[in-house]
Amino acid sequence: xxxxxxxxxxxxxxxxxxxxxxxxxxNSIKLSKMNYFKILLYFTAGEIIVTILLGKYITNIHVLKSxxxxxxxxxxxxxxxxxxxLSAVISSLSGYVIYLLGGFINLQILSYFFSLKTxxxxxxxxxxxxxxxxxxxxxxxxxxxxxxxNFILFDLDDEEFKFGHK
Amino acid sequence: xxxxxxxxxxxxxxxxxxxxxxxxxxxWRGLDIINLGPKFLLDIILFIAVGLSVFxxxxxxxxxxxxxxxxxxxxxxxxLKEKExxxxxxxxxxxDFANHLQTIYGMIQLEKEDEVxxxxxxxxHELANTKLYQxxxxxxxxxxxxxxxxxxxxxxGIQFNCQIEDEITGVQMSLKKIFRIVSNLIDNAIDATKDFxxxxxLIKVLGKYKGNxxxxxxxxxxxxxxxxxxxxxxxxxxxxxxxxxxFGLYIIKSLIEENDGRLEIKSEKxxxxxxxxxxxxxxxxxxxxx
Numbered sequence: 384x385x386x387x388x389x390x391x392x393x394x395x396x397x398x399x400x401x402x403x404x405x406x407x408x409x410n411s412i413k414l415s416k417m418n419y420f421k422i423l424l425y426f427t428a429g430e431i432i433v434t435i436l437l438g439k440y441i442t443n444i445h446v447l448k449s450x451x452x453x454x455x456x457x458x459x460x461x462x463x464x465x466x467x468x469l470s471a472v473i474s475s476l477s478g479y480v481i482y483l484l485g486g487f488i489n490l491q492i493l494s495y496f497f498s499l500k501t502x503x504x505x506x507x508x509x510x511x512x513x514x515x516x517x518x519x520x521x522x523x524x525x526x527x528x529x530x531x532x533n534f535i536l537f538d539l540d541d542e543e544f545k546f547g548h549k
Numbered sequence: 550x551x552x553x554x555x556x557x558x559x560x561x562x563x564x565x566x567x568x569x570x571x572x573x574x575x576x577w578r579g580l581d582i583i584n585l586g587p588k589f590l591l592d593i594i595l596f597i598a599v600g601l602s603v604f605x606x607x608x609x610x611x612x613x614x615x616x617x618x619x620x621x622x623x624x625x626x627x628x629l630k631e632k633e634x635x636x637x638x639x640x641x642x643x644x645d646f647a648n649h650l651q652t653i654y655g656m657i658q659l660e661k662e663d664e665v666x667x668x669x670x671x672x673x674h675e676l677a678n679t680k681l682y683q684x685x686x687x688x689x690x691x692x693x694x695x696x697x698x699x700x701x702x703x704x705x706g707i708q709f710n711c712q713i714e715d716e717i718t719g720v721q722m723s724l725k726k727i728f729r730i731v732s733n734l735i736d737n738a739i740d741a742t743k744d745f746x747x748x749x750x751l752i753k754v755l756g757k758y759k760g761n762x763x764x765x766x767x768x769x770x771x772x773x774x775x776x777x778x779x780x781x782x783x784x785x786x787x788x789x790x791x792x793x794x795x796f797g798l799y800i801i802k803s804l805i806e807e808n809d810g811r812l813e814i815k816s817e818k819x820x821x822x823x824x825x826x827x828x829x830x831x832x833x834x835x836x837x838x839x
Contacts, residue, residue, distance in 0.1 A: 449573060453569075469558045469559070469562060470558070472562060473558060473561055473562055473565060476562070476565035476566065476568075476569050477565060479569055480565055480568045480569055480572060483569065483572035483573060483575075483576055484572060484599075484603070486572070486576045487572050487575040487576050487599060490575070490576060491575075491592065491596070536606075536610065537561055537610075
């Protein structure tokens, strides 16, 4: 997979921003802008490196990439968000579950109603960008809910670990 | 608390891992990365599995809302216990003050003016250090007996409501006797309701003036009393609980009738059982004499 500057800026960076903000926000963890920036910087760099490295040696990188990035995100949460390991794992998984939910639903719709194949999606930048934002739609909605209504799913910041709205 | 919190985190972690795996498989399947057999069947299974996984997270969220409510209930129980302690302290203080008054009276009789002054100063200092929170004081004199009874009922899983609209102090009966009546009636209601197989276990205590009578009612949603037993249960020694019992209701009836009051029992199917005491208001001449 080739990574252009445009792709990394408009797709990877936006996706990572949403992933980090939603992953932490839905678990009631809010950080300073600097810490968000640090996590994003390392995570985006990590994603680009992983994509390039895996692309060199493995034909199909999607399988391994998600796991490695999920682990990387756990490490970054632990380092910059100052939370315990379990909370870091839950935050990382929460973000990924919401992201993959969008991917799963959209892929089902695309393959059944539009009969789109993966190679077609990857070849066309136009289709790729539309599908990219469709994939991220649940993340986008969740980010808006967290920002606007302070929506939380699990309150990891609280000692009693409460659920629901704050 | 921290241990249960940690357990909750593990449950959420497991559910998220499950959802993560299923979604990954679903996405890979959609991208034709893996081939796991008949496409249509697998897609249906994956769709159901993902749906169930997401719903299980929502369910867990709802379950823990209930757990939070239970926690609040426990806190309220502790608060009740604290109020009970406060009531005890108030009673002790009341007793102490009677002693203090007697001491002061004695000193005045012996014309020991300086000692009285010093004694009152000491008392004043003691009072200033006594913390008495306004919101912890009872609104009715009956609260001092209703609060422990409420705790007892709640421990037996019974909902306990009290509605004391008027203060009971103006009736033609001593507080000691009134407390005895209320205590016996509520204890009977708890005994009858706690073992009764019913979804809504409820005890209600109402108190208000109706004309020249104070109506004190204790209702329970327990088993009904057969009509032929309504007069029998008020006789001494009648009990379904065994020997040497069955004097509670007889004492209640005697105490009420001694003070020109009356006791009525209403027991009907789909309603429950209600003991209604009609206590006459204290006559003005008697009040003045007191």
